[in-house]
Amino acid sequence: MINLERFPLLIAVSAPSGAGKTTLCDRLVAEYDTIIYSVSCTTRTPREGEVDGKSYFFLSDDEFDRRVKAGEFIEHATVHDHRYGTLKQTITDAFREGYDVLMDIDVQGAAQIREYLHAAPADDPMRLAYIDVFIAPPSIEDLQLRLWGRGKDERQVIQRRLIMAGEELKRWREYQYVIVNDRLDESYAALKSIVSAEHHRVRRTKTVR
Numbered sequence: 001m002i003n004l005e006r007f008p009l010l011i012a013v014s015a016p017s018g019a020g021k022t023t024l025c026d027r028l029v030a031e032y033d034t035i036i037y038s039v040s041c042t043t044r045t046p047r048e049g050e051v052d053g054k055s056y057f058f059l060s061d062d063e064f065d066r067r068v069k070a071g072e073f074i075e076h077a078t079v080h081d082h083r084y085g086t087l088k089q090t091i092t093d094a095f096r097e098g099y100d101v102l103m104d105i106d107v108q109g110a111a112q113i114r115e116y117l118h119a120a121p122a123d124d125p126m127r128l129a130y131i132d133v134f135i136a137p138p139s140i141e142d143l144q145l146r147l148w149g150r151g152k153d154e155r156q157v158i159q160r161r162l163i164m165a166g167e168e169l170k171r172w173r174e175y176q177y178v179i180v181n182d183r184l185d186e187s188y189a190a191l192k193s194i195v196s197a198e199h200h201r202v203r204r205t206k207t208v209r
Contacts, residue, residue, distance in 0.1 A: 009100040009198055010091060010126055011035075012110045013191075015135035016165030018146045020181040024135060024191055025104050035100045035195075039090055041067075044082035057087070074126070075105070075112035086113075088126070095125060100195070107171050114174070131198050133191065134175040138182045140166065 015021035029035050041057040043064050052058050059067070064083050067073060076085030086103065094101045105113075110132055117127045137143040143165055147158045172178050177194050181187040 006098075006199065008095040008098065008125075008129055009131060009195065010103070010129040011100060011195065012103045012105050012113060012130070012132040013135060014105055014107050014110050014132070014168070014175070015181075016137065016143060016168045017161045018143050018165070019135045019137045020184060020187065021135045022104060023184065024179075024181070024188055025102055027188055028191060028195070029102060031192075032100075032195075034098065035102055036094060038086055038094075038101050038103045040084050040086050041073075041076075042082055042084045057090075074116045075109045077108060077112075091126060095129070107168050107174070111171075111174065131177065131194070132175045133177040133179060133194060134172045135187070136169060136172060136178060136180050137165075138180055140169075 013021055013025055025037075029037060039054065039057060041059050041064065043059055043061050046052065046055070046058055050056065061083070064076075064085070067087070068076060068085070072087050072089065073085040074088050074091070076083060078084075086109075091101050103109075103113075113130070114132075117124065117130055120127045137146070140162065144158070144162055147161060179187050179190045
């Protein structure tokens, strides 16, 4: 009798702005009560309606520094003069409760996680659990149309995002899976298939690229 143990997953999803990553991730979390978003830490002050421990873990600069020095983050960065990061403990706590953890993260953050896990022991639960997916637009031209179609951003903001998107797209080969988001429903079906297949994969040890 085969007894296939269910391993929780650490799912990192990256994409250029406007490629549809957030829509796909939100659909995944809405459909599966076993998948939750990772809660990040930040040094910025809470905005109206944000709840500590649900929206973010709000830390002082000193506390953030202490945790960095203690090696508690699997990734961290400074964005718009505020610091953000993901604690290892947040993920392991979710794993113990049986959840898959979904991270909506940029390419730099995903690279940091791979570096962290590459140095981890071969049987580390996060290393065994980790998968990453890159969501790509069909083309830069298509992405430009999507960004303009939002009607939310000024020309300069869109131009900056397109330049950044060009750089991010160069790094798609760093990921285990790539989905070209041409048709949303098909792309979502592909994302679900990846998660399902990973839950049926036999875990031994895993090389993190």
